[in-house]
Amino acid sequence: MPVNQRQVNLDPKEMPTQWYNILPDLPEPLPPPKDPETGESRLKNLPNILLAECLKQEFSQDRWIDIPEELWDIYLQAGRPRPLFRAVNLEKKLGTPARLYYKSEFYSPTGSHKVNTALAQAFYAKKEGYERLATETGAGQWGTALSYGAALVGLKCTVYWVRAVYNWKQDRRNLMELFGAHVFASPSDKTEFGKTLFGRNANHPGSLGIAISEGMEDAAKDTKAIYCLGSVLNHVLMHQTIIGLETKKQFEKFDDYPDLVISCLGGGSNFGGFALPFVHDVLKEGKKIKFIAAQSEASPNLQGEYRYDFADYAEMTPMLKMYTLGHKVDMMPIKGDGLRYHGCSPIISLLRDKGYIDTIAYPQDEKHVFQRAKEFIRAEGFLPAPESAYSVACAIDQALKCKESGEKKVIAFNISGHGFLDIPGYREVLGLK
Numbered sequence: 001m002p003v004n005q006r007q008v009n010l011d012p013k014e015m016p017t018q019w020y021n022i023l024p025d026l027p028e029p030l031p032p033p034k035d036p037e038t039g040e041s042r043l044k045n046l047p048n049i050l051l052a053e054c055l056k057q058e059f060s061q062d063r064w065i066d067i068p069e070e071l072w073d074i075y076l077q078a079g080r081p082r083p084l085f086r087a088v089n090l091e092k093k094l095g096t097p098a099r100l101y102y103k104s105e106f107y108s109p110t111g112s113h114k115v116n117t118a119l120a121q122a123f124y125a126k127k128e129g130y131e132r133l134a135t136e137t138g139a140g141q142w143g144t145a146l147s148y149g150a151a152l153v154g155l156k157c158t159v160y161w162v163r164a165v166y167n168w169k170q171d172r173r174n175l176m177e178l179f180g181a182h183v184f185a186s187p188s189d190k191t192e193f194g195k196t197l198f199g200r201n202a203n204h205p206g207s208l209g210i211a212i213s214e215g216m217e218d219a220a221k222d223t224k225a226i227y228c229l230g231s232v233l234n235h236v237l238m239h240q241t242i243i244g245l246e247t248k249k250q251f252e253k254f255d256d257y258p259d260l261v262i263s264c265l266g267g268g269s270n271f272g273g274f275a276l277p278f279v280h281d282v283l284k285e286g287k288k289i290k291f292i293a294a295q296s297e298a299s300p301n302l303q304g305e306y307r308y309d310f311a312d313y314a315e316m317t318p319m320l321k322m323y324t325l326g327h328k329v330d331m332m333p334i335k336g337d338g339l340r341y342h343g344c345s346p347i348i349s350l351l352r353d354k355g356y357i358d359t360i361a362y363p364q365d366e367k368h369v370f371q372r373a374k375e376f377i378r379a380e381g382f383l384p385a386p387e388s389a390y391s392v393a394c395a396i397d398q399a400l401k402c403k404e405s406g407e408k409k410v411i412a413f414n415i416s417g418h419g420f421l422d423i424p425g426y427r428e429v430l431g432l433k
């Protein structure tokens with residue numbers, strides 16, 4: 001291998017054939033979802049809310065779960081495996097002794113890692129006889145990914161999109177529509193719950209928690225429709241582990257291994273997908289890795305309380321034990337709005353509680369984060385999604401710490417998406433003309 005090799009990819013035949021399920025490896029059993037003290041049982045309703053296969057996976061204690069062959073093939077169609085890059089130019093520009101590596105989920109056809117679970121959920125929904133998928137979206141990346149998954153397997157798709165983002169990402173909305181989806185700003189007047197907020201304020205900025213409630217209500221009213229969630233739940237993180245599993249194989253080819261694993265975190269699917277296969281090495285093989293989740297001060301959910309809370313605003317979901325800011329909290333919209341969620345996935349929350357995961361929250365004006373993304377763009381040539389800019393900022397900040405201390409750390413970060421449809425966000429924050 002040449003010195004300073006810049007990229008490693010896998011042969012398609014080397015793409016993982018199983019997802020990694022961390023549940024049996026956690027330091028203690030994951031606290032199960034529970035019902036609130038009063039009201040109808042949400043737990044009994046779970047089979048009506050989630051796909052049967054996903055519900056099975058949600059509680060499975062099998063460490064490895066097969067990726068169905070047909071789905072594995074669709075992953076190839078979506079451009080997997082994706083390369084791991086060594087950020088040679090960035091290292092030089094920063095003058096850091098650290099070695100920086102980034103995974104390229106931005107090569108996804110819809111723009112982000114969200115396709116890894118969107119394709120799985122669309123695939124299972126088709127098999128289970130549903131005709132339509134209903135969902136929420138924040139950044140719009142998950143809504144696009146599910147619209148794409150639905151189109152590929154031949155299903156309809158309805159997306160409730162947090163209004164604060166819907167308003168400035170018209171091109172992404174059109175992309176979802178090109179895939180055949182129906183897209184509504186949330187809160188909307190399409191659901192009973194949406195109307196209660198929309199009726200009071202037609203410009204309500206919305207939140208992921210609200211959009212989840214709308215997607216769930218929509219699907220509950222139509223026996224041919226099923227609700228799909230883009231983050232937080234165990235099975236979603238598990239589908240995303242294909243990212244970290246590929247990355248581990250690629251590190252072997254680089255003959256290197258990370259000291260630091262960094263990624264941005266909203267509900268936890270990106271961070272979990274990238275980091276959990278490495279957490280395995282820490283828990284089971286005695287490796288020493290520092291994990292850092294990059295967040296916004298607008299929604300630093302990992303700095304909230306570790307307790308049971310609802311995953312949605314209207315309290316339709318069971319309660320999950322997670323780090324939460326409270327399911328009805330107001331959070332200021334940001335350009336990396338995919339990070340603006342009140343709670344963090346139960347798996348990541350447990351690992352944080354046990355001290356395995358650190359977190360940093362960047363200021364809400366996002367200037368530091370977008371400035372760091374600009375440095376990355378100029379050195380490496382790829383345009384990160386606003387959410388992914390948080391991973392980039394954290395990786396660069398750590399690399400600069402290494403410059404001060406002289407440490408030759410190996411830093412791995414995931415660029416969860418591209419920002420081609422997010423330029424207005426860059427324009428506003430960086431003051432571009």
Ligand SMILES: Cc1ncc(COP(=O)(O)O)c(C=O)c1O
Binds near residue numbers: 139264388
């Ligand atoms: C590109 C991108 N990265 C990261 C995230 C964060 O979400 P999660 O933590 O659920 O992966 C989002 C959410 O929309 C996103 O669009």
